[in-house]
Amino acid sequence: MNGPLLFNPRFTVVGESADWIVVDKPAHLLCHPTNPDNPPTLLDGLRGLLAFELANGAALSIITRLDRDTSGLVLVAKNAHTARHFGKAMERGEFRKTYLAIVSGWPENDSWTVDAPILRKGEVAESPIWVKQLVHPAGKPCRTHFDVVERRTRTRPESEGPPLAFALVRCRPETGxxxxxxxxxxxxxxxxxxxxxxxxxxxxxxxxxxxxxxxxLEKRLLLDRHALHAHQLEVDDHAWTSPLPTDLGQFLWPETRGSAVQPT
Incomplete structure (x- = not known):
């Protein structure tokens, strides 16, 4: 591998009780190990943070996992009873999640819903990427609601071509x-x-x-991670919020160095 390793182990605690902890995960951090050669993961960091509780019988279970390059809120149960409670709540559709995404182009409508089934591409066609998913009638039902928060433009790298159009979009998935x-x-x-x-x-x-x-890759992708952030999470009588991280704020509002008012 020629390029630099993208890795950020610095998560922050958003809320905590005797039964659960919610953290704000940065991009470039795996939630849990996928192979022995992985750099430290969020779960590794939590084991260090909660070492005393683990020594006294705690057992950590990540409830709301995020992709490596997705930032934002992650809920972790500290014991089997709480893990079962949240697991059943998720099966009943009682979790309410809101994400923020920066997307290419300007959506025609201010709000829209995609009700389209998804499956792994390799199940129906050749795919060099094992995890890649696609919309397909044989897939599992999926529905996501989208709302445009703001439409923006910015100069392309090295000023090549017309300004880049993009939008900040609020995403509310009904399924997971x-x-x-x-x-x-x-x-x-x-x-x-x-x-x-x-x-x-x-x-x-x-x-x-x-x-x-x-x-x-920087010229082709503009950001070193996908611009998706787990912004709000609600379950039972709990509600947590994570502001848009600095790298996405700087992309949206470079003239303010990412310090513009956060979306609600």
Whole structure:
């Protein structure tokens, strides 16, 4: 791998009780290990933070997992009873999640809903990316609601071509399939900025796996991670919020260095 390793282990605690903890996960941090060669994960960091509780019988279960490059709120149960409670609440559809995404282009409508089933592409066609999903009638039911928060433009890198049009979109998934929001936005014609799989070309992902982050990928993707953030999470009588992180704020509002008023 030629390019730099993208990794950020610095999560912050948003809320905590004897039974659960909610953290704000940065991009470039896996929630849990996927192979022995992984850099430290969010779960590793939580085990260190909660070492005393673990020594006294706690057992951590990540309830709302995020992709490595998705930032934002992650709910973790501290014991089996709480994990079962949240698991059943998720099965009943009692979790309310809101994400913020920066997408390519200006959506025609201010609000729209995508009701389109999703499955893994490799189940119906050849795919060099095992995890890639696509909209397909044989897939599992999926529904996502979208609302445009703001439409923006910015100069392209090295001022090549017309200004880049993009939009900040609020996303509210009713279901929780793998890559659902990213797939539904790409299906709508507005892929998430920085998305290596569903963005301009899936070879971005293959090139990244082969060579790491490079200047060529920066020109093609604009961001070193997909611009998707888990902004709000509600369940039972609990509600948590994570503001848009600095890197996405700087992309949206470069003239203010990302310090513009956060969307609600």
């Amino acid at each position: 399939r793998m890559h659902q929001i990213r797939v539904h936005l790409a299906h709508s014609g507005h892929p998430v900025i920085g998305d290596k799989i569903y963005g301009p070309d899936e070879t971005c992902y293959l090139d990244f796996i082969e060579s790491g982050w490079t200047e060529d």
